[in-house]
Amino acid sequence: xxxxxxxxxxxxxxxxxxxxxxxxxxxxxxxxxxxxxxxxxxxxxxxxxxxxxxxxxxxxxxxxxxxxxxxxxxxxxxxxxxxxxxxxxxxxxxxxxxxxxxxxxxxxxxxxxxxxxxxxxxxxxxxxxxxxxxxxxxxxxxxxxxxxxxxxxxxxxxxxxxxxxxxxxxxxxxxxxxxxxxxxxxxxxxxxxxxxxxxxxxxxxxxxxxxxxxxxxxxxxxxxxxxxxxxxxxxxxxxxxxxxxxxxxxxxxxxxxxxxxxxxxxxxxxxxxxxxxxxxxxxxxxxxxxxxxxxxxxxxxxxxxxxxxxxxxxxxxxxxxxxxxxxxxxxxxxxxxxxxxxxxxxxxxxxxxxxxxxxxxxxxxxxxxxxxxxxxxxxxxxxxxxxxxxxxxxxxxxxxxxxxxxxxxxx
Amino acid sequence: xxxxxxxxxxxxxxxxxxxxxxxxxxxxxxxxxxxxxxxxxxxxxxxxxxxxxxxxxxxxxxxxxxxxxxxxxxxxxxxxxxxxxxxxxxxxxxxxxxxxxxxxxxxxxxxxxxxxxxxxxxxxxxxxxxxxxxxxxxxxxxxxxxxxxxxxxxxxxxxxxxxxxxxxxxxxxxxxxxxxxxxxxxxxxxxxxxxxxxxxxxxxxxxxxxxxxxxxxxxxxxxxxxxxxxxxxxxxxxxxxxxxxxxxxxxxxxxxxxxxxxxxxxxxxxxxxxxxxxxxxxxxxxxxxxxxxxxxxxxxxxxxxxxxxxxxxxxxxxx
Ligand SMILES: Cc1ncc(C[n+]2csc(CCOP(=O)(O)OP(=O)(O)O)c2C)c(N)n1
Ligand code: SF4
Numbered sequence: 001x002x003x004x005x006x007x008x009x010x011x012x013x014x015x016x017x018x019x020x021x022x023x024x025x026x027x028x029x030x031x032x033x034x035x036x037x038x039x040x041x042x043x044x045x046x047x048x049x050x051x052x053x054x055x056x057x058x059x060x061x062x063x064x065x066x067x068x069x070x071x072x073x074x075x076x077x078x079x080x081x082x083x084x085x086x087x088x089x090x091x092x093x094x095x096x097x098x099x100x101x102x103x104x105x106x107x108x109x110x111x112x113x114x115x116x117x118x119x120x121x122x123x124x125x126x127x128x129x130x131x132x133x134x135x136x137x138x139x140x141x142x143x144x145x146x147x148x149x150x151x152x153x154x155x156x157x158x159x160x161x162x163x164x165x166x167x168x169x170x171x172x173x174x175x176x177x178x179x180x181x182x183x184x185x186x187x188x189x190x191x192x193x194x195x196x197x198x199x200x201x202x203x204x205x206x207x208x209x210x211x212x213x214x215x216x217x218x219x220x221x222x223x224x225x226x227x228x229x230x231x232x233x234x235x236x237x238x239x240x241x242x243x244x245x246x247x248x249x250x251x252x253x254x255x256x257x258x259x260x261x262x263x264x265x266x267x268x269x270x271x272x273x274x275x276x277x278x279x280x281x282x283x284x285x286x287x288x289x290x291x292x293x294x295x296x297x298x299x300x301x302x303x304x305x306x307x308x309x310x311x312x313x314x315x316x317x318x319x320x321x322x323x324x325x326x327x328x329x330x331x332x333x334x335x336x337x338x339x340x341x342x343x344x345x346x347x348x349x350x351x352x353x354x355x356x357x358x359x360x361x362x363x364x365x366x367x368x369x370x371x372x373x374x375x376x377x378x379x380x381x382x383x384x385x386x387x388x389x390x391x392x393x394x395x396x397x398x399x400x401x402x403x404x405x406x407x408x409x410x411x
Numbered sequence: 412x413x414x415x416x417x418x419x420x421x422x423x424x425x426x427x428x429x430x431x432x433x434x435x436x437x438x439x440x441x442x443x444x445x446x447x448x449x450x451x452x453x454x455x456x457x458x459x460x461x462x463x464x465x466x467x468x469x470x471x472x473x474x475x476x477x478x479x480x481x482x483x484x485x486x487x488x489x490x491x492x493x494x495x496x497x498x499x500x501x502x503x504x505x506x507x508x509x510x511x512x513x514x515x516x517x518x519x520x521x522x523x524x525x526x527x528x529x530x531x532x533x534x535x536x537x538x539x540x541x542x543x544x545x546x547x548x549x550x551x552x553x554x555x556x557x558x559x560x561x562x563x564x565x566x567x568x569x570x571x572x573x574x575x576x577x578x579x580x581x582x583x584x585x586x587x588x589x590x591x592x593x594x595x596x597x598x599x600x601x602x603x604x605x606x607x608x609x610x611x612x613x614x615x616x617x618x619x620x621x622x623x624x625x626x627x628x629x630x631x632x633x634x635x636x637x638x639x640x641x642x643x644x645x646x647x648x649x650x651x652x653x654x655x656x657x658x659x660x661x662x663x664x665x666x667x668x669x670x671x672x673x674x675x676x677x678x679x680x681x682x683x684x685x686x687x688x689x690x691x692x693x694x695x696x697x698x699x700x701x702x703x704x705x706x707x708x709x710x711x712x713x714x715x716x717x718x719x720x721x722x723x724x725x726x727x728x729x730x
Contacts, residue, residue: 036501036504036505036508036510037497037500037501037504039497063504063507063508064504065500065503065504067496067497067500067541069493069537070492070493070533070534070536070537071533071534073489073490073493073534074490074492074493074496074533074534074537075493077486077487077490077493077494077497077534078493078494078496078497078500079497080494080497081460081484081486081493081494081495081497081498081501082497082498082500082501083497083501084484084497084498084501085458085497085498085501085502085505086501086505086510086511087500087501087504087505089497089501103487103489103490104487104490104493107487206510213458213482213484213498214458214482214502214511214516215455215456215457215458215481215482215516216511216512216514217482218482219477219479219480219481219482219483220482220483221471221477221479221482221483221484222482222483222484222485223484223485224467224470224471224472224475224477224483224485225467225468225470225471225472225485226472226475227472227473230474230475231475
């Protein structure tokens with residue numbers, strides 16, 4: 001009898017990185033998720049995703065019906081109803097395109113249909129502005145969509161797969177937006193490690209809706225007219241409960257994602273240097289890379305500053321944020337979205353952070369830094385922001401919100 | 412495809428209803444009667460899409476009951492065209508990918524004139540430009556936005572009063588726009604398989620047209636005139652009678668276009684004066700004799716084109 005041979009070491013095959021821009025990387029994730037119905041309508045900067053999908057389908061790389069719609073309103077109605085039938089679907093848009101589709105977008109969440117859509121964030125008209133702003137995506141903060149915000153092309157692609165897993169979970173059944181900072185993610189090419197077909201199959205079960213619009217499932221009546229006296233508030237509560245349940249499902253999904261792909265992400269909040277930080281820069285999206293760079297430089301000079309990145313705005317990770325900001329003397333919110341005439345002239349993300357901090361035992365000085373109208377920020381601007389935040393700890397600031405990149409009057 | 416007949420006599424109309432009790436439409440509601448006939452003709456393997464309007468709000472409401480015994484889904488007022496494409500696409504793709512068993516399933520949008528001729532016009536047009544089969548758009552035309560309290564739509568006839576186009580001292584006519592012809596619009600889509608007009612009378616004409624549309628091999632549209640007692644200020648007892656008078660006065664022409672071939676289904680001979688149709692409806696009560704004569708003249712002129720189209724077997728556009 002021969003000796004027992006030692007087992008060869010287990011190797012996880014690591015797919016080679018590809019150089020893809022954000023649009024392509026998202027499209028690849030949609031392909032690997034085996035999406036059935038896609039509806040497209042052009043508006044930049046998101047359009048490239050649909051261009052990529054259309055050519056993949058045309059070349060037989062995967063089977064899906066891509067419908068060239070007549071408008072964003074139709075685009076979102078198409079995927080909403082395809083989802084009701086039981087198809088896995090994908091759509092997306094930017095800026096005024098989303099505004100045009102608002103009605104269809106809102107009813108999708110209230111019908112609890114797990115549509116996944118990408119937003120290449122863009123300033124809203126008028127005037128026509130191709131710059132990056134968050135106002136289009138944040139417009140849909142209040143209607144039951146889950147909203148995640150990617151920092152890198154790799155993360156955007158991975159988030160797409162996770163979005164399907166979370167949205168389609170029976171405990172959730174809510175639509176999901178993946179926000180990509182327009183141009184900074186959509187148009188920037190970086191090395192991306194794709195999710196393999198095998199990883200995707202393990203991670204993402206097929207979409208099995210509890211009720212399908214299909215004669216084989218019997219007669220169902222969906223979204224019928226209701227009397228508020230019957231189930232008005234209960235129906236709203238059901239959607240709210242689903243958004244709250246999504247928090248747990250998101251945690252599980254990212255854990256499983258790490259298990260199958262080896263790529264780990266903190267589910268809700270990513271921090272750098274926050275362990276002993278006295279100052280924090282709070283933001284999200286692609287410019288986080290620059291903000292982290294600035295904070296890192298200042299740290300090397302001995303400043304106790306850290307960064308906090310939100311990966312989701314809906315559901316909003318309030319408890320997690322409170323925990324990381326605990327003990328911080330001053331924090332600055334850096335954002336690209338605004339609400340005209342808002343309290344103290346502050347931005348949309350500030351309102352979320354300030355509301356959260358209202359519950360804090362000791363509140364840090366909170367300032368808001370606004371990059372509006374799509375003009376490109378630079379590392380210099382973020383450095384100014386950090387200095388202002390640190391200064392506010394010993395010198396009372398004159399105002400809550402500061403506009404940057406503004407010609408004439410600045411910080 | 413031929414103009415085959417599925418229902419030869421009233422005796423062949425199936426007894427089973429897919430649009431049943433539990434609705435709260437007005438007495439004598441034309442669209443409700445239409446829904447009943449259309450759903451009977453389409454049969455059980457059908458999904459209905461209902462854009463907002465009377466056929467949404469006045470059905471499936473009270474105590475969360477539903478009159479539909481086939482799958483039904485609401486869509487937004489402007490979403491009918493797109494919603495149907497989503498449903499048809501999902502069915503076809505799931506079947507193609509082996510995720511659902513192969514089967515013929517009808518997708519029928521029951522959209523009001525406001526939904527289809529106005530706000531959902533572009534989505535409807537998109538829908539007609541695709542090649543999904545067994546996809547039928549029914550424009551149920553009660554000639555105004557009834558659910559919101561009788562406002563003019565672009566299919567409201569000349570001379571009708573609505574709450575947005577009341578007849579008054581300075582504007583004595585009421586609505587002065589001419590009715591948009593949705594069937595002609597549909598027919599303008601290249602390669603559209605089947606387009607027809609219909610009303611409640613004769614009922615078999617409507618039901619057979621639904622059958623032909625669904626079997627046509629592509630997207631189709633039927634523009635159905637359906638009297639509405641509330642908005643027309645007519646007697647609930649006159650709903651079918653008004654459908655018939657619309658045909659006999661030439662106010663509504665029954666025709667179909669099968670793969671580009673035009674066919675006139677009925678010729679009023681002799682044609683009754685439109686007065687007989689108008690005087691049963693309060694919405695025309697302000698019209699003077701000469702206004703009714705003017706309308707009658709308009710009908711006469713339009714009919715030259717329907718006859719011409721019938722002669723050559725192709726649509727000759729009357730406007
Ligand atoms: C976007 C939008 N605008 C307005 C309304 C209000 N609304 C509800 S039903 C309706 C009338 C629909 O008219 P029509 O399609 O002709 O159907 P009908 O009520 O006559 O059956 C309107 C305007 C709405 N639901 N959605
Ligand atoms: S208003 Fe007209 S269309 Fe609406 S339910 Fe009454 S009769 Fe029917």
